[in-house]
Amino acid sequence: MNLKQLKKSERDWKRKHTYRQARLRVARAANHRERIDHWTKLRDEASWYLRRRRQQIREHTATPPIVTSAQLGLKFQYVFGTKGRVVRGAWHYTAGGRRANRKALIDEMRSDHAYHISKGWGGGSYEAMIADDGTIGFLNPMARKSAGVAGHNSGLVNICCPGTTGDRLSDAQKRSVRWLRDNWHTTKVPRAYRLPRSARSLSWRGHNEYPGNPTGCPGAMLADYKRTWTS
Numbered sequence: 001m002n003l004k005q006l007k008k009s010e011r012d013w014k015r016k017h018t019y020r021q022a023r024l025r026v027a028r029a030a031n032h033r034e035r036i037d038h039w040t041k042l043r044d045e046a047s048w049y050l051r052r053r054r055q056q057i058r059e060h061t062a063t064p065p066i067v068t069s070a071q072l073g074l075k076f077q078y079v080f081g082t083k084g085r086v087v088r089g090a091w092h093y094t095a096g097g098r099r100a101n102r103k104a105l106i107d108e109m110r111s112d113h114a115y116h117i118s119k120g121w122g123g124g125s126y127e128a129m130i131a132d133d134g135t136i137g138f139l140n141p142m143a144r145k146s147a148g149v150a151g152h153n154s155g156l157v158n159i160c161c162p163g164t165t166g167d168r169l170s171d172a173q174k175r176s177v178r179w180l181r182d183n184w185h186t187t188k189v190p191r192a193y194r195l196p197r198s199a200r201s202l203s204w205r206g207h208n209e210y211p212g213n214p215t216g217c218p219g220a221m222l223a224d225y226k227r228t229w230t231s
């Protein structure tokens with residue numbers, strides 16, 4: 001369920017819990033053992049679902065762990081100049097191994113950065129990278145034009161989940177993708193990596209959906225990105 005559906009379900013179960021608790025009090029007042037057992041069971045069911053929905057809502061809205069290129073001491077060159085007005089986004093994979101957690105994601109951020117420096121492109125390609133556990137790594141500063149999608153890097157931001165052909169987004173990655181969609185332009189994101197406008201307002205495509213980019217990226221993740229973005 002998406003966040004809107006979860007909140008509606010939480011309200012529904014709260015109403016059920018209130019009603020069932022009231023019926024249980026009536027049964028207890030009448031000392032009617034059969035009805036007490038019946039309404040206790042239904043009240044406990046509502047209590048379980050209410051706790052579950054509240055936990056799911058917290059998971060959907062919680063700020064994921066964040067690490068930035070500045071914290072890692074990575075330096076960038078503006079080989080291609082500044083990004084300009086942000087108008088579009090691209091979804092990616094790395095065409096390599098998955099990265100399970102913060103430590104592994106930091107290694108990937110450093111690797112991506114070093115590789116793109118070796119190509120003469122001045123530093124890392126992706127504005128945001130996401131580990132399997134949902135950790136977000138903010139790599140390329142928002143003002144800098146990177147080399148994410150050939151021929152389309154002006155006004156472009158990039159999200160990348162490490163992995164390759166056949167890999168799918170983890171549940172935690174999906175939550176972090178939604179979090180970026182809803183919060184990337186807010187003060188929850190460090191200023192140097194903050195979108196100047198809502199990510200929802202941008203035009204998003206997979207890397208291989210941009211003209212002139214015959215690549216497998218982002219593979220099977222593309223369907224997950226699209227479903228997650230609209231959920």
